[in-house]
Amino acid sequence: MKRCVPLLGCLAIGLASAPALATYGTGDPSLWHPLRKAVTDVGLDIDRLYWGILLLTGAVFIAVQLLLLYFTFRYRAVPGGKAKFIHGNNKLEAIWTIIPSVILVLIAALSKSTWDEIRFDAPTSDDTVRIECVAQQFAWYFRYPGNDGQFGPRNAVALAEARANNDLSDPIMVDREAIPANWTGENPPGADDYTNQAELRIPADRPVRILLTSNDVLHSFFVPEFRVKHDAVPGMNGGRLWFEVPWENVKSHGYFDLVCAELCGLQHYSMRGRIIVMPTGPINPEALAKDAATWLAEYDDDEFAVRDWLDKQTWETYVHVMSKITLAQQTASDDEGY
Numbered sequence: 001m002k003r004c005v006p007l008l009g010c011l012a013i014g015l016a017s018a019p020a021l022a023t024y025g026t027g028d029p030s031l032w033h034p035l036r037k038a039v040t041d042v043g044l045d046i047d048r049l050y051w052g053i054l055l056l057t058g059a060v061f062i063a064v065q066l067l068l069l070y071f072t073f074r075y076r077a078v079p080g081g082k083a084k085f086i087h088g089n090n091k092l093e094a095i096w097t098i099i100p101s102v103i104l105v106l107i108a109a110l111s112k113s114t115w116d117e118i119r120f121d122a123p124t125s126d127d128t129v130r131i132e133c134v135a136q137q138f139a140w141y142f143r144y145p146g147n148d149g150q151f152g153p154r155n156a157v158a159l160a161e162a163r164a165n166n167d168l169s170d171p172i173m174v175d176r177e178a179i180p181a182n183w184t185g186e187n188p189p190g191a192d193d194y195t196n197q198a199e200l201r202i203p204a205d206r207p208v209r210i211l212l213t214s215n216d217v218l219h220s221f222f223v224p225e226f227r228v229k230h231d232a233v234p235g236m237n238g239g240r241l242w243f244e245v246p247w248e249n250v251k252s253h254g255y256f257d258l259v260c261a262e263l264c265g266l267q268h269y270s271m272r273g274r275i276i277v278m279p280t281g282p283i284n285p286e287a288l289a290k291d292a293a294t295w296l297a298e299y300d301d302d303e304f305a306v307r308d309w310l311d312k313q314t315w316e317t318y319v320h321v322m323s324k325i326t327l328a329q330q331t332a333s334d335d336e337g338y
Contacts, residue, residue: 036224036225037225038225038226038227039225039226039245039246039249039250039253039256040225040226040227040228040243040244040245040246040249041246042114042117042118042227042243043225043226043228045114045117046114046227049110049111049114052110053107118228118240119240120240122209122240122241122242123207123209123242123244125207127206127207128206128207128208128209128242129202129203129206129207129208129209130145130151130209130211131143131144131200131202131208131209131210131211132151132172132210132213132237133200133210133211133212133213133221134171134172134214134215135212135213135214135215135219135221135232135260135264135271136168136171136214137216137217137264137265137267137271138260138264138265138268138270138271139171139197139198139271139273140197140198140200140221140258140260140271141171141172141195141196141197142195142196142197142199142200143172143174143193143194143195143196144193144194144195144196144319144322144323145189145193146189146191146192146193146194146319146323146326146327147192147319147320147323147327148185148187148189148192150185150189151189151190151193152174152175152176152178152188152189152190152191152193153174153175153178153180154172154173154174154175155173155174155175155178156173158173158175159171159173159215163215171215172195174190174193174195175190176188176190176191176193176330177190177191178190187327191326191327191330191331192323192324192326192327192330193323193326194319194322194323194325194326195326198272198273198274199273199274199275199276200258200273200275200276201275201276201277201278201315201318201319202245202275202276202277202278202315203277203278203279203280203314203315203316204245204246204247204250204251204277204278204280204315205244205245205246205247205280206244207242207243207244208242208243208244208245209241209242210230210241210242212230212237212241213232213233213234213235213236213237214232214233214234215234216234217234217264217265218231218232218233218234218262218264219231219232219260219262219264219271220232220260220261220262221241221258221260221261222258222259222260222261223256223257223258223259223275224256224257224259225256226243226245226256226275228241228243229261231262245277247277247279247280250277251279253277254276255274255275255276256275256276256277257272257274257275258272258273258274258275259271259272259273260272278313278314278315278318279314279315280314280315280316281314281316282314282316283314283316283317283320284313284314284317287313287317287320287321287324288320290324291324292324292325292327292328292331293328293331295321295324295325295328296324296325296328296329296332299325306321310322
Protein backbone atom coordinates (compact mmCIF):
# COMPACT_ATOMS: atom_id res chain seq x y z
CA MET A 1 0.00 0.00 0.00
CA LYS A 2 2.80 2.38 0.87
CA ARG A 3 4.29 1.93 -2.59
CA CYS A 4 0.95 2.68 -4.23
CA VAL A 5 0.49 6.06 -2.56
CA PRO A 6 3.23 7.92 -4.52
CA LEU A 7 1.97 6.37 -7.75
CA LEU A 8 -1.62 7.35 -7.01
CA GLY A 9 -0.46 10.85 -6.09
CA CYS A 10 1.39 11.26 -9.40
CA LEU A 11 -1.63 9.94 -11.28
CA ALA A 12 -3.92 12.37 -9.48
CA ILE A 13 -1.68 15.34 -10.22
CA GLY A 14 -1.40 14.25 -13.85
CA LEU A 15 -5.19 14.02 -14.23
CA ALA A 16 -5.71 17.36 -12.54
CA SER A 17 -3.13 19.07 -14.72
CA ALA A 18 -4.10 17.51 -18.05
CA PRO A 19 -6.56 20.24 -19.13
CA ALA A 20 -4.18 23.02 -18.14
CA LEU A 21 -1.19 21.37 -19.83
CA ALA A 22 -3.19 20.76 -23.00
CA THR A 23 -4.35 24.36 -22.91
CA TYR A 24 -0.88 25.81 -22.47
CA GLY A 25 0.44 23.50 -25.14
CA THR A 26 -1.79 25.20 -27.69
CA GLY A 27 -1.02 28.69 -26.43
CA ASP A 28 -4.76 29.25 -25.90
CA PRO A 29 -5.79 29.27 -22.22
CA SER A 30 -9.46 29.51 -23.27
CA LEU A 31 -9.49 26.10 -24.95
CA TRP A 32 -10.83 24.08 -22.03
CA HIS A 33 -12.64 26.94 -20.31
CA PRO A 34 -16.23 26.26 -19.22
CA LEU A 35 -17.18 29.60 -20.77
CA ARG A 36 -16.77 30.33 -24.44
CA LYS A 37 -13.43 31.25 -25.98
CA ALA A 38 -12.05 34.59 -24.77
CA VAL A 39 -11.58 37.24 -27.46
CA THR A 40 -9.99 40.04 -25.43
CA ASP A 41 -6.37 40.19 -24.28
CA VAL A 42 -7.39 40.67 -20.66
CA GLY A 43 -9.73 37.69 -21.05
CA LEU A 44 -6.76 35.51 -21.95
CA ASP A 45 -4.90 36.79 -18.89
CA ILE A 46 -7.89 35.90 -16.71
CA ASP A 47 -8.03 32.40 -18.21
CA ARG A 48 -4.35 31.85 -17.48
CA LEU A 49 -4.95 32.76 -13.85
CA TYR A 50 -8.03 30.57 -13.78
CA TRP A 51 -6.18 27.49 -15.02
CA GLY A 52 -3.16 28.09 -12.81
CA ILE A 53 -5.31 28.34 -9.69
CA LEU A 54 -7.47 25.39 -10.77
CA LEU A 55 -4.38 23.25 -11.38
CA LEU A 56 -2.98 24.08 -7.97
CA THR A 57 -6.20 23.66 -5.98
CA GLY A 58 -7.22 20.57 -7.97
CA ALA A 59 -3.91 18.84 -7.27
CA VAL A 60 -4.12 19.71 -3.55
CA PHE A 61 -7.71 18.50 -3.37
CA ILE A 62 -6.95 15.14 -4.97
CA ALA A 63 -3.81 14.68 -2.87
CA VAL A 64 -5.76 15.39 0.33
CA GLN A 65 -8.49 12.93 -0.62
CA LEU A 66 -5.92 10.22 -1.41
CA LEU A 67 -4.22 10.82 1.94
CA LEU A 68 -7.59 10.65 3.64
CA LEU A 69 -8.27 7.28 2.04
CA TYR A 70 -4.78 6.04 2.92
CA PHE A 71 -4.99 7.05 6.58
CA THR A 72 -8.52 5.68 6.83
CA PHE A 73 -7.26 2.29 5.62
CA ARG A 74 -3.86 2.37 7.33
CA TYR A 75 -5.17 3.27 10.78
CA ARG A 76 -8.47 1.42 10.68
CA ALA A 77 -9.61 -0.37 13.80
CA VAL A 78 -8.25 -3.93 14.11
CA PRO A 79 -8.99 -6.62 16.72
CA GLY A 80 -6.70 -6.21 19.69
CA GLY A 81 -5.42 -2.82 18.55
CA LYS A 82 -4.63 -0.17 21.14
CA ALA A 83 -5.32 3.54 20.80
CA LYS A 84 -2.39 5.93 21.12
CA PHE A 85 -2.50 9.42 22.50
CA ILE A 86 -0.41 11.72 20.29
CA HIS A 87 0.57 15.29 21.08
CA GLY A 88 0.42 17.88 18.27
CA ASN A 89 3.45 18.51 16.11
CA ASN A 90 4.15 22.24 16.20
CA LYS A 91 6.67 22.07 13.38
CA LEU A 92 4.28 20.22 11.07
CA GLU A 93 1.41 22.57 11.90
CA ALA A 94 3.59 25.58 11.18
CA ILE A 95 4.56 24.12 7.82
CA TRP A 96 1.01 23.46 6.66
CA THR A 97 0.00 26.95 7.79
CA ILE A 98 2.90 28.86 6.26
CA ILE A 99 2.92 27.10 2.87
CA PRO A 100 -0.78 27.87 2.03
CA SER A 101 -0.28 31.44 3.25
CA VAL A 102 2.70 31.91 0.94
CA ILE A 103 0.77 30.39 -1.96
CA LEU A 104 -2.17 32.76 -1.38
CA VAL A 105 0.19 35.75 -1.30
CA LEU A 106 1.80 34.60 -4.57
CA ILE A 107 -1.61 34.19 -6.22
CA ALA A 108 -2.56 37.69 -5.11
CA ALA A 109 0.72 39.10 -6.43
CA LEU A 110 0.35 37.34 -9.78
CA SER A 111 -3.27 38.53 -10.09
CA LYS A 112 -2.61 42.16 -9.19
CA SER A 113 -1.52 43.38 -12.62
CA THR A 114 -4.57 41.83 -14.29
CA TRP A 115 -6.90 43.18 -11.61
CA ASP A 116 -5.38 46.65 -11.89
CA GLU A 117 -5.82 46.58 -15.66
CA ILE A 118 -9.48 45.65 -15.32
CA ARG A 119 -10.51 47.95 -12.48
CA PHE A 120 -8.06 50.82 -12.19
CA ASP A 121 -6.42 51.36 -15.58
CA ALA A 122 -9.48 52.44 -17.57
CA PRO A 123 -8.13 54.27 -20.64
CA THR A 124 -8.62 58.02 -21.02
CA SER A 125 -6.83 58.61 -24.35
CA ASP A 126 -8.43 60.44 -27.28
CA ASP A 127 -8.75 57.09 -29.04
CA THR A 128 -11.07 55.76 -26.32
CA VAL A 129 -14.70 55.27 -27.34
CA ARG A 130 -17.30 56.17 -24.72
CA ILE A 131 -20.76 54.61 -24.88
CA GLU A 132 -23.47 55.03 -22.29
CA CYS A 133 -25.40 51.94 -21.22
CA VAL A 134 -28.66 52.21 -19.26
CA ALA A 135 -30.14 49.07 -17.75
CA GLN A 136 -33.87 48.96 -17.10
CA GLN A 137 -36.15 46.03 -16.44
CA PHE A 138 -35.77 44.09 -18.68
CA ALA A 139 -33.59 45.48 -21.49
CA TRP A 140 -30.30 47.23 -22.28
CA TYR A 141 -30.24 50.71 -23.85
CA PHE A 142 -27.20 52.36 -25.43
CA ARG A 143 -26.27 55.92 -26.38
CA TYR A 144 -23.45 57.11 -28.64
CA PRO A 145 -22.20 60.72 -28.34
CA GLY A 146 -22.72 61.50 -32.05
CA ASN A 147 -20.49 63.34 -34.47
CA ASP A 148 -19.79 66.20 -32.07
CA GLY A 149 -18.19 63.72 -29.65
CA GLN A 150 -20.18 65.02 -26.68
CA PHE A 151 -23.06 63.52 -24.74
CA GLY A 152 -26.06 65.73 -24.17
CA PRO A 153 -27.43 65.81 -20.60
CA ARG A 154 -30.19 63.48 -19.51
CA ASN A 155 -33.45 65.12 -18.49
CA ALA A 156 -33.73 63.80 -14.95
CA VAL A 157 -37.01 65.63 -14.24
CA ALA A 158 -38.71 64.27 -17.35
CA LEU A 159 -37.38 60.77 -16.59
CA ALA A 160 -38.73 60.89 -13.02
CA GLU A 161 -42.14 62.05 -14.29
CA ALA A 162 -42.22 59.32 -16.92
CA ARG A 163 -41.40 56.64 -14.35
CA ALA A 164 -44.05 58.03 -11.98
CA ASN A 165 -46.58 57.57 -14.79
CA ASN A 166 -45.20 54.10 -15.58
CA ASP A 167 -44.02 55.36 -18.98
CA LEU A 168 -40.93 53.30 -19.85
CA SER A 169 -40.77 54.17 -23.55
CA ASP A 170 -37.63 56.35 -23.28
CA PRO A 171 -35.30 55.07 -20.54
CA ILE A 172 -32.43 57.41 -21.47
CA MET A 173 -34.44 60.62 -21.89
CA VAL A 174 -31.80 62.76 -23.60
CA ASP A 175 -32.33 66.51 -23.35
CA ARG A 176 -31.75 67.26 -27.02
CA GLU A 177 -32.22 71.02 -26.67
CA ALA A 178 -30.04 71.84 -23.65
CA ILE A 179 -26.99 73.94 -24.49
CA PRO A 180 -24.19 73.90 -21.88
CA ALA A 181 -22.24 77.02 -21.04
CA ASN A 182 -19.39 77.78 -23.46
CA TRP A 183 -20.81 75.35 -26.02
CA THR A 184 -19.73 76.40 -29.52
CA GLY A 185 -21.29 73.66 -31.63
CA GLU A 186 -23.84 74.37 -34.35
CA ASN A 187 -26.42 72.15 -32.61
CA PRO A 188 -26.97 71.21 -28.95
CA PRO A 189 -24.70 68.30 -27.92
CA GLY A 190 -27.65 65.98 -27.39
CA ALA A 191 -29.26 66.64 -30.78
CA ASP A 192 -27.25 63.95 -32.58
CA ASP A 193 -26.89 61.44 -29.72
CA TYR A 194 -27.85 58.13 -31.29
CA THR A 195 -29.69 55.69 -29.03
CA ASN A 196 -30.39 52.02 -29.54
CA GLN A 197 -31.97 49.14 -27.66
CA ALA A 198 -30.49 45.67 -27.12
CA GLU A 199 -27.72 46.05 -29.73
CA LEU A 200 -24.31 47.48 -28.92
CA ARG A 201 -21.87 48.11 -31.77
CA ILE A 202 -18.25 48.70 -30.87
CA PRO A 203 -15.04 49.18 -32.86
CA ALA A 204 -12.27 46.60 -32.89
CA ASP A 205 -8.72 47.55 -31.89
CA ARG A 206 -9.86 50.58 -29.88
CA PRO A 207 -10.49 50.79 -26.12
CA VAL A 208 -14.20 51.00 -25.36
CA ARG A 209 -15.39 52.46 -22.09
CA ILE A 210 -18.96 51.72 -21.00
CA LEU A 211 -20.65 54.38 -18.84
CA LEU A 212 -22.96 52.02 -16.99
CA THR A 213 -26.00 52.87 -14.88
CA SER A 214 -29.45 51.58 -14.01
CA ASN A 215 -32.86 53.24 -13.88
CA ASP A 216 -34.45 50.89 -11.38
CA VAL A 217 -32.77 47.92 -9.66
CA LEU A 218 -29.35 46.30 -9.61
CA HIS A 219 -28.37 44.69 -12.92
CA SER A 220 -25.09 43.17 -14.09
CA PHE A 221 -23.42 43.65 -17.49
CA PHE A 222 -21.90 40.29 -18.46
CA VAL A 223 -20.25 39.27 -21.75
CA PRO A 224 -18.75 35.76 -21.36
CA GLU A 225 -16.30 35.98 -24.27
CA PHE A 226 -14.96 39.35 -23.07
CA ARG A 227 -14.56 38.05 -19.49
CA VAL A 228 -16.20 41.24 -18.20
CA LYS A 229 -18.90 41.49 -15.56
CA HIS A 230 -19.88 44.75 -13.92
CA ASP A 231 -22.86 45.80 -11.82
CA ALA A 232 -25.20 48.52 -13.08
CA VAL A 233 -26.14 50.45 -9.94
CA PRO A 234 -29.00 52.99 -9.76
CA GLY A 235 -27.68 56.48 -9.16
CA MET A 236 -24.15 55.67 -10.35
CA ASN A 237 -22.94 56.50 -13.84
CA GLY A 238 -19.52 55.58 -15.12
CA GLY A 239 -17.51 52.99 -13.32
CA ARG A 240 -14.41 51.39 -14.75
CA LEU A 241 -15.97 48.96 -17.21
CA TRP A 242 -13.85 48.85 -20.34
CA PHE A 243 -12.44 46.41 -22.87
CA GLU A 244 -10.57 46.27 -26.17
CA VAL A 245 -11.27 43.59 -28.77
CA PRO A 246 -8.62 42.75 -31.41
CA TRP A 247 -10.17 42.42 -34.86
CA GLU A 248 -8.08 39.33 -35.54
CA ASN A 249 -9.95 37.52 -32.75
CA VAL A 250 -13.49 38.38 -33.85
CA LYS A 251 -13.57 38.87 -37.62
CA SER A 252 -15.29 35.51 -38.09
CA HIS A 253 -17.85 36.09 -35.32
CA GLY A 254 -21.36 37.35 -35.94
CA TYR A 255 -22.18 38.77 -32.52
CA PHE A 256 -21.66 38.16 -28.81
CA ASP A 257 -24.34 37.68 -26.17
CA LEU A 258 -24.83 40.33 -23.51
CA VAL A 259 -26.78 39.07 -20.51
CA CYS A 260 -27.82 40.32 -17.12
CA ALA A 261 -26.03 38.30 -14.43
CA GLU A 262 -27.99 39.71 -11.50
CA LEU A 263 -31.49 38.50 -10.59
CA CYS A 264 -33.52 41.63 -11.34
CA GLY A 265 -37.14 40.51 -11.49
CA LEU A 266 -39.57 38.02 -12.95
CA GLN A 267 -38.37 38.53 -16.52
CA HIS A 268 -34.67 38.52 -15.68
CA TYR A 269 -34.19 35.59 -18.08
CA SER A 270 -35.25 37.78 -21.03
CA MET A 271 -32.81 40.64 -20.36
CA ARG A 272 -30.47 39.96 -23.24
CA GLY A 273 -28.66 41.98 -25.84
CA ARG A 274 -26.03 41.44 -28.45
CA ILE A 275 -22.68 43.04 -29.15
CA ILE A 276 -21.39 43.43 -32.71
CA VAL A 277 -17.72 44.23 -33.20
CA MET A 278 -17.04 46.23 -36.36
CA PRO A 279 -13.73 47.01 -38.05
CA THR A 280 -12.27 50.42 -37.29
CA GLY A 281 -11.15 52.82 -39.99
CA PRO A 282 -11.88 56.08 -41.79
CA ILE A 283 -15.42 57.20 -42.53
CA ASN A 284 -16.66 56.16 -45.98
CA PRO A 285 -16.58 59.21 -48.34
CA GLU A 286 -20.14 58.43 -49.41
CA ALA A 287 -21.28 58.86 -45.81
CA LEU A 288 -19.52 62.22 -45.62
CA ALA A 289 -20.89 63.43 -48.96
CA LYS A 290 -24.58 63.13 -47.97
CA ASP A 291 -26.09 65.56 -45.53
CA ALA A 292 -28.35 64.58 -42.63
CA ALA A 293 -31.59 65.25 -44.53
CA THR A 294 -30.51 63.01 -47.41
CA TRP A 295 -29.64 60.18 -45.09
CA LEU A 296 -32.97 60.52 -43.29
CA ALA A 297 -34.85 60.39 -46.59
CA GLU A 298 -33.01 57.21 -47.60
CA TYR A 299 -33.56 55.72 -44.16
CA ASP A 300 -37.30 56.43 -44.25
CA ASP A 301 -37.54 55.08 -47.79
CA ASP A 302 -35.73 51.78 -47.08
CA GLU A 303 -34.38 51.34 -43.56
CA PHE A 304 -33.16 47.80 -44.22
CA ALA A 305 -31.13 48.82 -47.27
CA VAL A 306 -29.35 51.52 -45.24
CA ARG A 307 -28.65 49.12 -42.38
CA ASP A 308 -27.39 46.44 -44.77
CA TRP A 309 -25.00 48.97 -46.28
CA LEU A 310 -23.82 50.08 -42.82
CA ASP A 311 -23.18 46.47 -41.80
CA LYS A 312 -20.38 46.38 -44.38
CA GLN A 313 -18.75 49.62 -43.24
CA THR A 314 -16.43 50.64 -40.43
CA TRP A 315 -17.71 51.46 -36.98
CA GLU A 316 -16.86 55.11 -37.54
CA THR A 317 -19.04 55.17 -40.65
CA TYR A 318 -21.89 53.49 -38.81
CA VAL A 319 -21.93 56.02 -35.95
CA HIS A 320 -21.47 58.95 -38.37
CA VAL A 321 -24.51 58.00 -40.45
CA MET A 322 -26.77 57.07 -37.54
CA SER A 323 -25.89 60.35 -35.81
CA LYS A 324 -26.80 62.28 -38.94
CA ILE A 325 -30.11 60.45 -39.16
CA THR A 326 -30.81 61.16 -35.48
CA LEU A 327 -30.01 64.86 -35.97
CA ALA A 328 -32.27 65.04 -39.02
CA GLN A 329 -35.10 63.35 -37.13
CA GLN A 330 -34.71 65.85 -34.30
CA THR A 331 -34.68 68.80 -36.71
CA ALA A 332 -37.73 67.47 -38.55
CA SER A 333 -39.53 66.91 -35.25
CA ASP A 334 -38.88 70.50 -34.16
CA ASP A 335 -39.66 72.15 -37.48
CA GLU A 336 -42.33 69.98 -39.05
CA GLY A 337 -43.71 67.79 -36.27
CA TYR A 338 -41.90 64.75 -37.68
